[in-house]
Amino acid sequence: MYSLEFLEQLYRTIYTIRIFETECIRLYRQGLIIGYFHPYLGEEAIATGVCAALRPDDYIVSTHRGHGHCIARGGELPKMVAEVLGREAGYCRGRGGSMHIADISTGNIGANGIVGAGIPIGVGAGLGIHIRGGDQVVAVFFSDGACNNGVFAESLNLAAIWDLPVVFVLENNQYAVSSPIEEMSRVPDLHKRTEGYGVPAYLVDGNDVLAVYEKTSEAIGACRKGKGPVLIEAKTYRHGGHHVNDPGLYMPKDRLEYYKARDPVKLAREYLMQQGQCSEQHLAAIEQQVQEAMEQAVEFAKNSPEPSVEAFVKEVERN
Amino acid sequence: MSEKESTSGPCGIRQLKYREALNEALREEMRRDESVFVIGGGIGQRGGSYKVTVGLLDEFGPRRIIDAPISEASFTGAGVGAAITGMRPVVEILFIDFTSLIIDQIVNQAAKYRFMSGGKGRVPMVLRTQGGSGNGLAAQHSQSLEAWYYHVPGLKVVMPSTPYDAKGLLKSAIRDDDPVIFIEHKLLYLTEGPVPQDEYTIELGVGDIKHRGSDVTIVAWSNMVPRTLAAARKLAQEGIEAEVIDLRTLVPLDKEVILDSVRKTEHLVIVQEAVRRGGVASDIASIVQAEAFDFLDAPIEIVAGKNTPIPFNVHLETAAVPQEADIASAVRRVLHL
DSSP, X not given: OOOXXXXXXXXHHHHHXXXXXXXXXXXXXXXXXXXXXXXXXXXXXXXXHHHHTSOTTOEEEOOSSOHHHHHHTTXXXXXXXXXXXXXXXXXXXXXXXGGGOOBGGGTBOOOOSSXXXXXXXXXXXXXXXXXXXXXXXXXXXXETTGGGSHHHHHHHHHHHHTTOOXXXXXXXXXXXXXXXXXXXXXXXXXXXXXXXXXXXXXXXXXXXXXXXXXXXXXHHHHHHTTOOOEEEEEEOOOSSOSSTTOOOTTSOHHHHHHHHHTOHHHHHHHHHHHTSOOOHHHHHHHHHHHHHHHHHHHHHHHXXXXXXXXXXHHHHHTO | XXXXXXXXXXXXXXXXXXXXXXXXXXXXXXXXXXXXXXXXXXXXTTOOTTSSSTTHHHHHOTTTEEEOOSOHHHHHHHHHHHHHTTOEEEEEESOGGGGGGSXXXXXXXXXXXXXXXXXXXXXXXXXXXXEOOOSSOOTTSOOOOHHHHHTSTTOEEEOOOSHHHHHHHHHHHHHOSSOEEEEEETTTTTOEEEEESXXXXXXXXXXXXXXXXXXXXXXXXXXXHHHHHHHHHHHXXXXXXXXXXEOSEEETTOHHHHHHHXXXXXXXXXXXXXXXXXXXXHHHHHHHHHHHGGGOSSOOEEEEEOSSOOOSSHHHHHHHSOOHHHHHHHHHHHTTO
């Protein structure tokens, strides 16, 4: 049984991710956000559950679908919204955008526009820990799509032979952009691949925040003791296409409905109400606070200045 | 290291091989800074294919001298991740030809991280690799690919030609907060030169005039430097005084040392081993014509590799890249002799 306080924190995070993505999609439709924007809708329980099991001095490596990871790791909404709006006050001073948010202060090494590229980078963070001799761990988020990139196989092996403290978090949303996993892999249960590398693996319901939290806590415990890497495959499903402008017509309706019925935010709310004995009133207050925080973040970002072109040109002249 | 001591001169200057100078640089930086580590294929027990890392495993142990599987993309990526989180990795890729396997980690990750993170992130990593032809290693082990990395903003590119430069530049590269592509040359590892006993570093981005002259400027780097110096000595016998500039680093480029010399000699020859098309020499020529056009007495001559993969046959291989005679001919052409 979990405390109200803990369940409330989980819910606050998962709901914040939901609101952030929903609100940003609205801003995108208004033309305020441009470029690529990959919503984490439907996958929120994974980042929330994994990050709840981490210590402040641990690291995470994120993906192109990375807003949820950043928020779950304690990222600040005003800086995130400012970044996706391309403003100077954003995490990357408007130079990175949605696909490149990094927050060194929370150990978030960053999102990545190249599928799979973050996996070896996470292994490197683990290697650094191993050399220094600490007991930090690295949670590396990546997708089913990334599993078919060579660096996945290479990196699993590197982490295994050097006993690195890396938790590989495989967010299996069952699509590599638009290609279904059944067509891209003969064995859709991707965690089965780790056996040949000597890496223990677990399958978990990626829509169930407590299941993710529990399995990750167990994996991290082993990692911290120097037992080497672990892989967690969290099965989930996107609530839409690959990015904002992809309607996801290739996603079968019945399957989408099945996963929407198992909405991770709804499940987390039920945990909070039932296990946490949270009142309707208190729940409404939490949601209200999250919504207000997001409104303030949007207001802040909208009113914050664009990066100075002059300063940029001056900056790069030295290169 | 008794061999070194026996050759040490009265002022603490010893004759060291290029590879020994590199070894000293690694050793000194690893002693100085615990965050420095080396990772690559066969660098531990074996001491590296070109023996640059010999003895480091014994002194620093397997945690800091790491033999990696043939997973170039991932152990380079591991270098990037370690660098972001506070380490100073030296990643060794045995042949620059194999860096084709790590392009994403270098070009999309290491080079861009500082910029993409709004200047907050750092990737203090050195990629040590080795290129060039002349050993009969054929098309996939002999390329000169510096232009690839020269082209990408966010990377520094270092190409030393002497043991002295190799040591001082590698030490600076390791201390640099940005990713540095450090390109050695396979024909230089056994060359010898003076290296002081006392510690020194060489600032990145400072070219070196290896031979003074007033008639013509010849710009070169890496193994083209000794070849150019040999040509310069021959030209001196004909009464032509060539000034030979060793760029030492291509990024940052020491534009001033080139322009100052060209303003004096009014003639420029640029020598690169890499293929002619899309090379660094062309870029240097474009900079010089833009900034010192009025000083030039003749069109700039570029002596470069032919636009071909490096052939295996020794005669064909020799014909594919600039030789001493090609450099001397270009100098005579630019001087209308």
